[in-house]
Structures are given as structure tokens and as C-alpha cells.
Amino acid sequence: MTSLYANAMGPSFIVPLAMNNRRQPEVFTLRRSLCDPTHVRRRSRSSLKTSGVTMAAATPTAQCEYTLHVDADSRKYPILFSEGVISKPDTFKPFITGDKVLIVTNSTIAPLYLNQVKSAIAATGVSVFDVVLPDGEEYKSLDYVSQIWDVCMEHRLDRKSVLIALGGGVIGDTTGFAASAFVRGVPFVQVPTTLLAIVDSSVGGKTGINHPMGKNMIGAFYQPHAVIVDSNVLKTLDDRQLAAGIAEVIKYGIICDWRFFEWCEQNVERLSSRDPDATQYAMIQSCKYKADIVSQDEKESGLRAILNLGHTFGHAIEASMGYGSWLHGEAVAAGMVMACEMSARLGWISSDVTRRVEAVLARASLPTRPPPSVTLERFMTYMSVDKKVEAGVLRLILLKEPGKAIVTSDFPESILFDTIMHYQQLYKESPGTYEHATLGLPK
Amino acid sequence: MTSLYANAMGPSFIVPLAMNNRRQPEVFTLRRSLCDPTHVRRRSRSSLKTSGVTMAAATPTAQCEYTLHVDADSRKYPILFSEGVISKPDTFKPFITGDKVLIVTNSTIAPLYLNQVKSAIAATGVSVFDVVLPDGEEYKSLDYVSQIWDVCMEHRLDRKSVLIALGGGVIGDTTGFAASAFVRGVPFVQVPTTLLAIVDSSVGGKTGINHPMGKNMIGAFYQPHAVIVDSNVLKTLDDRQLAAGIAEVIKYGIICDWRFFEWCEQNVERLSSRDPDATQYAMIQSCKYKADIVSQDEKESGLRAILNLGHTFGHAIEASMGYGSWLHGEAVAAGMVMACEMSARLGWISSDVTRRVEAVLARASLPTRPPPSVTLERFMTYMSVDKKVEAGVLRLILLKEPGKAIVTSDFPESILFDTIMHYQQLYKESPGTYEHATLGLPK
Structure with missing residues (x-):
């Protein structure tokens, strides 16, 4: 079992799936609040042992x-x-x-x-x-x-x-x-x-x-x-589908565990090249984040919405381009960069965070900007029917700090407009930087 | 308040909605197991005061x-x-x-x-x-x-x-x-x-x-x-829609409260003529039965299925005739008679019960037989897709005794066939008795 994660092992505070050599099935638990953005920075290794999500290593071998x-x-x-x-x-x-x-x-x-x-x-x-x-x-x-x-x-x-x-x-x-x-x-x-x-x-x-x-x-x-x-x-x-999945893996780091994001920065090429250990580690870790959040908030009355980082922007891209043109994970990748950009414009995170998010997604061959054809008007049209709109008020998932996403409607509309226009402007300034030839995406 | 139910008052064990003249809102409760067929015959007046369904008479006047x-x-x-x-x-x-x-x-x-x-x-x-x-x-x-x-x-x-x-x-x-x-x-x-x-x-x-x-x-x-x-x-x-509703009112008596059935026998013409007191009493009483059963078994894992007395036969009639030809309540009326007939053939109730059910439904201008065009083959085709089929086994709601319905697959298929054929035979013997001119039903 140790060997399975020997290379893929994340930072020490991440639940050590392969910390011992016992041959008996092992059940250990994650704290329910593992991904609660209000607690995420206060956790300690010992506190990871109390939780709602349980994990069993049933057969501790390489084929486990x-x-x-x-x-x-x-x-x-x-x-x-x-x-x-x-x-x-x-x-x-x-x-x-x-x-x-x-x-x-x-x-x-x-x-x-x-x-x-x-x-x-x-x-x-x-x-x-x-x-x-x-x-x-x-x-x-x-x-x-x-x-x-x-x-x-x-x-x-x-x-x-x-x-x-x-x-x-x-x-x-x-x-x-x-x-x-x-x-x-x-x-x-x-x-x-x-x-x-x-x-x-x-x-x-x-x-x-x-x-x-x-x-x-x-x-x-x-x-x-x-x-x-x-x-x-x-x-x-296929590679494009794989990359779309990597976008969602990286998302978990951005929304609730910056050290997992850093692990992604260190290992993204291993994920793209299908390294089995890195992939298995990323899959299990991602499912743990997801399962823990769902266990706390099944019907998205609050916390669960953070899983939608980049999705409101992304859904607008998907709907506007016609479903199937961009893959969901591709649209989410561009949407996550937009959410980070907007968070930086709100002064909540440094623009360095946005650049790091953009860089790791680009290394996974993911788009990091919306397509130029999705104008401000089209963004606003499609975002106004997002499920996170309540009583006419648009709520977005934004970053309060690296590894800590929140659901909020507490932002000036002008910042949202500026964020969207920023990408329109970028495209005008340097159309050549918008390239998705490798993905076969429409330009 | 007393006046509201003065005439419509049911047998004494039915929760006395209007037993006192206090002007304060009154909340009283029904026993959760009011309609549980395993308990229905053992209830006592005092036990009606403990339950999951609560009822408040908010303004105890004639307009309450x-x-x-x-x-x-x-x-x-x-x-x-x-x-x-x-x-x-x-x-x-x-x-x-x-x-x-x-x-x-x-x-x-x-x-x-x-x-x-x-x-x-x-x-x-x-x-x-x-x-x-x-x-x-x-x-x-x-x-x-x-x-x-x-x-x-x-x-x-x-x-x-x-x-x-x-x-x-x-x-x-x-x-x-x-x-x-x-x-x-x-x-x-x-x-x-x-x-x-x-x-x-x-x-x-x-x-x-x-x-x-x-x-x-x-x-x-x-x-x-x-x-x-x-x-x-x-x-x-319209009268036909009213009658369809009366079928469901009578159903509650048949499945879980024979004394309410007897109240229906005594008052069915008052329901048909829209007597306000009788109608209000029947509505509230019916909703109490329904609410109590739903409170015990929301997702129909057991008890709730008894509400479908006559529905498996009825759905087959509706689907076979084309939706909209027979009203749901009309098809259920004929289906309830068939379920009683089958229960009598199984020896669980006397055929006198079937005749009483048939008679009260007929007095409400409801059909009491399936249409002749729904043959055995068509019944079996449509009944085989009923939601109460599980792992290929058809379950039916039948009467174990008057006022006590059960969900069961414990019957010889031949009795089901005989029941359906009985109506085909009846029609051959006396086609003239199958008349629904007053309902405008297809013959």
C-alpha cells in the first residue's frame, strides 16, 4: 500500500492513505468540516480523525x-x-x-x-x-x-x-x-x-x-x-476529456485546500501523462473533498455551492457556444480563471493567485479565457438564468483567499462587468494568445 | 361550530370535530396508526388523541x-x-x-x-x-x-x-x-x-x-x-367530476374505516347533491385518513399502497380506453368493485360486502364494472406495467375484511383471471345492464 502513494504523496497534512504497512483493512475518517471554508485553515493533523466521510483501504496491496x-x-x-x-x-x-x-x-x-x-x-x-x-x-x-x-x-x-x-x-x-x-x-x-x-x-x-x-x-x-x-x-x-477532468481536480485545491492546489502545481504533468499513482491519488483525494461537502450539504443550501467555482461563467460559455462545443471541464477552467480574476479585482486575493491558477490550467492544456464570441451581453443573458440566481440576485462563487471559496452576491456589478470586459479587451489586444488548436476548439 | 357538523356527524368513534362550544382554537390529534389495517379494529376513542396528524379548528364559527x-x-x-x-x-x-x-x-x-x-x-x-x-x-x-x-x-x-x-x-x-x-x-x-x-x-x-x-x-x-x-x-x-371524487371518498371507508363507509352509505345522496355540511365533513375526514397514512409511509414502502385500492384495475381501464375516456375516479370505482369481488372469491370477505360497495357507488352515478372492451388480455398487458409489480410479481390491494385493505401478491393467478372473466361473462349475459349514458361514457 505504501508503494501506491510513495511518489504521489501530497503534503503531510493530507490524509496519509498509505502511512502504514499493516495488512489489515484500515478505516479512517476525515473531519466533516475538512472543506468548510470557515475552518479550512485551522485544521490540524489530529483533527482529521473525526468526521462524516469514512475511507477503508480494504486490501492493502498494489491492487488494493x-x-x-x-x-x-x-x-x-x-x-x-x-x-x-x-x-x-x-x-x-x-x-x-x-x-x-x-x-x-x-x-x-x-x-x-x-x-x-x-x-x-x-x-x-x-x-x-x-x-x-x-x-x-x-x-x-x-x-x-x-x-x-x-x-x-x-x-x-x-x-x-x-x-x-x-x-x-x-x-x-x-x-x-x-x-x-x-x-x-x-x-x-x-x-x-x-x-x-x-x-x-x-x-x-x-x-x-x-x-x-x-x-x-x-x-x-x-x-x-x-x-x-x-x-x-x-x-x-482522450486527452481533451482527460484535461477536462484535471480542471475539476485542480478546482478542489482552489476552493478548499490550497496545499492540494500546490500538489497539483507540482504534479499536473503527471496527471496529464496518466501516471497511475498520481491519478489514483488525485481521484481519491477529490472524491473525499466532494463526499465530505455533500455529506454536510446535500441539497446545496449553502456550503455545497462552492463546488461550482467557475461554473456560472462556464455554464454561460457552454450555453452560448452551444452544448458540446466546449467540454464542461474546459468551460469551468476558463470560468475559474475569471472567478479568480474577479476575486483579485475585489481585493480578496492577490493577482499572483490568478496567475498561478491560469498557469497550472494552461499546463494541463486547458483554456484559460472565455472565447471572444461570448460577449458581455451574452454572459449576462446566460448568467441570469443560472440556478444560483435567487429572487433576481446573482450569486457567484469567489475566492476570499487561496483555498477558501465563498458563495456571495456581495460585489459591485461593475466589477463583474469589468472582469468580463477584461477578457474581451485582452482578445482585442492580443488575439494571437487565444489559441486552442491543440484542443480542436473553435476560435 | 357544532352546527357545521350537526347533520353530517359520523358515527361516534370518528374524531368529533365539533364536540364542544369553546371559542378558542382547538388542536387535537389523530393516532398515527388510525388507518393502519393491522390496528384499525382495535382503536378506542381515547386512543384517537395521540398521533402524527394534527387538526386545528382555527375559528369555531360557521365560517371557520x-x-x-x-x-x-x-x-x-x-x-x-x-x-x-x-x-x-x-x-x-x-x-x-x-x-x-x-x-x-x-x-x-x-x-x-x-x-x-x-x-x-x-x-x-x-x-x-x-x-x-x-x-x-x-x-x-x-x-x-x-x-x-x-x-x-x-x-x-x-x-x-x-x-x-x-x-x-x-x-x-x-x-x-x-x-x-x-x-x-x-x-x-x-x-x-x-x-x-x-x-x-x-x-x-x-x-x-x-x-x-x-x-x-x-x-x-x-x-x-x-x-x-x-x-x-x-x-x-360538473356532476361527473363530482362523482369521480365521491369514489375516492368512499374508498377511505372501504380500506380503513368501515364505519365511515357506512356513513357514506347513509349520506351518498347528500354528497351528490352538494350538501355543504356533508361535503365538508367528507373532505376533512378523507384528508385526515390520507394525511395520516402519508405521515406513516411517505414513499409507499408499505402501508400507503392501500390507498390504491381499485387503482391497478382502474389504471388498466384508463390506459386501455385511452386517457381521458374514463375519468380516473370512474375507473377506480369499477376497479374497487373488482378488488372486492376478487377478495370475496378468495373467501376473505362476504359477497354481501361487494354488493354494498357496488350499490353505494352506483347511487353516486359511478360505473361499477369495467367496460367490455377491456378484455382479460388487455387487463393483463396493462397491469403488468403497474408500479406495484416488483421483480415480475403483481401485487394487488385487496380486502382482508370490510374496512381493512392489504397489499398482497398472495393469491392464485386463476382467481384474478376468474374475476376479470366474471365481468366479461356478465356483459355477455346481460349487456343491457352496462349503461353509462348518464356519464356520457363510451359503451
Whole structure:
């Protein structure tokens, strides 16, 4: 077990996953307030031992399985980490109720993993059906949820049947919403196949689809019964999708743990080059942050909103460009830089922080500016339908200090305008610096 | 206060709403297990004073307002009963958050009540929008939920905006599902305008829409923030809709309180003729049964299913005939007779019970047989997609004894077939007895 994290080991205060050589399963806990921005700077190593998130190192070998437990108000469930786990019947068995399972996946993932997952589940003795949707954010729509429901009806699925989301964030969100509403709720299991889905969207129960006028506007808080993470799936992930996931990994450092951000600064090339140890470490650490925040605030009545750093800007970019043009993680990367820039303009952080955030994202081949076609007017149009608008007031996630994000509407609108205009101006001054040729992005 | 129930007073063990002349608001409680079929025969008058459902007679005059409190796991909320309440701003004020309200209603109700509700809400100082859907069960579909979401987006509703369902069960179910999923959940208030919606569908948080292959297959458990019952609205209800509501009132007697059934036998013509006292008594009593059951089992893991007596047969009739051909309450009436017939064939109740159920429903101008076109094959097709099917096993609500319903799959399939065939046979023997000319039903 030590070897697994020998190289990837973060700063000493980060929960030491591999601190001992005992061969027994080990359960240790994180403090519930680990990521609470009001406490994040006061934690000590010893205080990491009291918490709502538990983690078990089940088999302390290089092939070990890790299990994190999410303790949301509406449901407790495990996140299982293990190589090759999606082709083993035993993986799925504990989560199968009833006698029918429907796997929802997309046309990219189906040729790679559908058969092995299907065989593994069929070996548990149930009937397994599948539905293969087209791949892309533009298909995260009511039409495709409706297709899933049609298939559920066609195969006479019932309240005990299980839906499996095999894919990235789009598949997870769409399937989760379909599961939440079919016969008013059936169990579902997340099998994320992208880094972004593993570290972010598959955990925490936010499900939903896009409305033509706004991202994720229709959906439900509906927790999965399990999240099954097979790091093998990352081997087939394309570079652009990988980078989009790295954006969300880096996000956790920015919002609640600056020393994890510094670890990212030191290791971002290892993540881009798919170093298994660094990737595993980043995945587990990210899921711990996510699980801990969700355990404290499942329905985003407060704290949870900090997970949306860069997302209000990012959603406006995605909607304005047309879903599927920019990947979610790419839009979030540019949005996080904008949020940092705005925080610096408010005098809350130094502009050096913004530069560091920009630099590490750029090293991960992520965009660090909004596209020039998303004008101030378009930003304001799309941001006005963001879910964080309440009674007409826009709230944003901004940085109070490095590693400490807050949700706030306490800013002059002029600073928001100036921030957006800053990027428009930058593009006018140096259009050549806006290059995403490597990502195949529209200019 | 005494006068209100002087004539409508039920048998003595029913909670005496009007037992004293005190002028102070009175709060008294029902036993949580009031309708638990395992306890229903053992209750005593004194035990009615301990419970999860509370009821306050706020102003003990002939114009008094009553408030029942529903204590579901996910939310506590009031059911307000009062004449003229929907045109008063104070009615809505406590339930309005944010600065925007969307009223969802239908083309029958809009000319009657939309303006007064709109004015009352606007007087609280918020922006009020409306969407008017066509009237009928056939519009309880994804298309119309999607229309509601479009209007929400168009008017930039946000998480604090409130949806108001002004209409019968179709509007309530559709609006509730729309509210559950818009930005993952906004508050909604039920303003039921049919007897059926008042006594059944507006209370308890079952929301949803029909799938072409099955009724209420897509939806959410999502409790309203309030139910506002204005008995004035019943004055404009047509006779057929009124009768459909009476079917659900009678249901409560059959499933959990045989003495309330006997009250219905004694008073059914008073309900049909819209006697205000009898109607008010039946409404409040029905809501108490419903609220008590929902308080015990919000998500239908057990007990709550008994509320679906006759519904599995009824849903098959509705789906087979095409939604909107038979009213829900009409299909439930025929379905309840079928459930009694089947229970009698199982030897659980005497056939005299079935005849009494049939007789009281017929006196309310309700159908007491399935239409001949719904053959055994069609029943089995539609019943196989019922939400109460689990792992391929059909469960039905049947009567163990008068006033005591159970959920069970413990019956020989042959008895189910025999029951359905019995009605096919009856029709062959005496087609003339199947007459619904007064309801305008297809023969």
C-alpha cells in the first residue's frame, strides 16, 4: 500500500492513505468540516480523525481496493476504487435488487466497455438490457431521458430494477434523472468512465439535463446506490476529456485546500501523462473533498455551492457556444480563471493567485479565457438564468483567499462587468494568445 | 361550530370535530396508526388523541377555517380549508418565497378562478405569470411538463420562485412534477378545484405524468408547501367530476374505516347533491385518513399502497380506453368493485360486502364494472406495467375484511383471471345492464 502513494504523496497534512504497512483493512475518517471554508485553515493533523466521510483501504496491496462512504442525508453509499472492477460480477451483486438491469451508455463507451459490464451483471442472474445514446453534452436533453423511459417501459422495468450509468458526466446526469423519476425512483449505480465524472459528477446526487436556455436546469437531487471507479477506463480516455477532468481536480485545491492546489502545481504533468499513482491519488483525494461537502450539504443550501467555482461563467460559455462545443471541464477552467480574476479585482486575493491558477490550467492544456464570441451581453443573458440566481440576485462563487471559496452576491456589478470586459479587451489586444488548436476548439 | 357538523356527524368513534362550544382554537390529534389495517379494529376513542396528524379548528364559527397538518418525512405542511380562501392575499403570503410565482391551470378552470387567484397573489407584491394547459387526463404528459419548464425559463424563475397548481388531479400531478425538477426543486402550492383532487391527489406528494404505456409511470415524491382548499370551487364542478371524487371518498371507508363507509352509505345522496355540511365533513375526514397514512409511509414502502385500492384495475381501464375516456375516479370505482369481488372469491370477505360497495357507488352515478372492451388480455398487458409489480410479481390491494385493505401478491393467478372473466361473462349475459349514458361514457 505504501508503494501506491510513495511518489504521489501530497503534503503531510493530507490524509496519509498509505502511512502504514499493516495488512489489515484500515478505516479512517476525515473531519466533516475538512472543506468548510470557515475552518479550512485551522485544521490540524489530529483533527482529521473525526468526521462524516469514512475511507477503508480494504486490501492493502498494489491492487488494493479503496472504498469511500458518502453519508448524504437521503442515502449512504460507497465509492469503490479498483482496477478491473467493472468486469467482476461481485462488484455489482450487492447493488442489484429485482430481476432486471438497464445499462445506459453512449456510442463511444459501448464498444469499449458495454459487453464486459453486461456480462458481469448477467452473471449475477438477472436480465440485462441496454440503451446506447449518442455521445456529447448536446444530448443531455429531455428527448434522451424520454428515450430511457421508453426502454424502461418496453422491458417492463419495475421499482426494484436498477439503472446503471456507464459513461461520463452526461450519461451519469441523464441516467440519474431518468432513475429518479421512473416509477418515482429506482436504484441506480454510477460507473463513471471519464476523469471528470469520477472526481465530480458521479458523486453527490446532482442529476439532470440541460434546457436550451440553461445548463442543468431540469433535474433532481437523487443519490446513486453506489459509484464504481475502475481506473482502467482512463486508459481509453482522450486527452481533451482527460484535461477536462484535471480542471475539476485542480478546482478542489482552489476552493478548499490550497496545499492540494500546490500538489497539483507540482504534479499536473503527471496527471496529464496518466501516471497511475498520481491519478489514483488525485481521484481519491477529490472524491473525499466532494463526499465530505455533500455529506454536510446535500441539497446545496449553502456550503455545497462552492463546488461550482467557475461554473456560472462556464455554464454561460457552454450555453452560448452551444452544448458540446466546449467540454464542461474546459468551460469551468476558463470560468475559474475569471472567478479568480474577479476575486483579485475585489481585493480578496492577490493577482499572483490568478496567475498561478491560469498557469497550472494552461499546463494541463486547458483554456484559460472565455472565447471572444461570448460577449458581455451574452454572459449576462446566460448568467441570469443560472440556478444560483435567487429572487433576481446573482450569486457567484469567489475566492476570499487561496483555498477558501465563498458563495456571495456581495460585489459591485461593475466589477463583474469589468472582469468580463477584461477578457474581451485582452482578445482585442492580443488575439494571437487565444489559441486552442491543440484542443480542436473553435476560435 | 357544532352546527357545521350537526347533520353530517359520523358515527361516534370518528374524531368529533365539533364536540364542544369553546371559542378558542382547538388542536387535537389523530393516532398515527388510525388507518393502519393491522390496528384499525382495535382503536378506542381515547386512543384517537395521540398521533402524527394534527387538526386545528382555527375559528369555531360557521365560517371557520380548518387546518390539517401533514407530517411527511420530507416536509411538514398545512391543508387549509375555508370558503373564499383563494381570493385572499393572506392565504398565499406565508407560502411565497422569492419574487416570482407561476400559476399552472387548465382551460376549464382559467375562466373561473385564474383572475382571482392571480390578483390575490399579485397583491402580495410579486410578479405572477400563468400557463394554461388544455383540460384532460390525456394532457398529463411529458409534452406539457416540458411546456411548464419552458415558461419557467422564459420568465427567469429561480429556486425561490413558487409554482401554484390551480386545478384538478392532472394539473396538480403535472405541476408538482414540474416543480420537483425545475432547478432540482422549487416550492409549489396545491389549489385543488375538484373533489377528487381535494380528498386525494393534492395531499401526499405523489406527482407525475403518464407514459403512453402506463399511468403515473414518470414522477417524483415531492410534497407541496401547502394545500389550499376552497369549498366554493365545488359549486362549478360538473356532476361527473363530482362523482369521480365521491369514489375516492368512499374508498377511505372501504380500506380503513368501515364505519365511515357506512356513513357514506347513509349520506351518498347528500354528497351528490352538494350538501355543504356533508361535503365538508367528507373532505376533512378523507384528508385526515390520507394525511395520516402519508405521515406513516411517505414513499409507499408499505402501508400507503392501500390507498390504491381499485387503482391497478382502474389504471388498466384508463390506459386501455385511452386517457381521458374514463375519468380516473370512474375507473377506480369499477376497479374497487373488482378488488372486492376478487377478495370475496378468495373467501376473505362476504359477497354481501361487494354488493354494498357496488350499490353505494352506483347511487353516486359511478360505473361499477369495467367496460367490455377491456378484455382479460388487455387487463393483463396493462397491469403488468403497474408500479406495484416488483421483480415480475403483481401485487394487488385487496380486502382482508370490510374496512381493512392489504397489499398482497398472495393469491392464485386463476382467481384474478376468474374475476376479470366474471365481468366479461356478465356483459355477455346481460349487456343491457352496462349503461353509462348518464356519464356520457363510451359503451
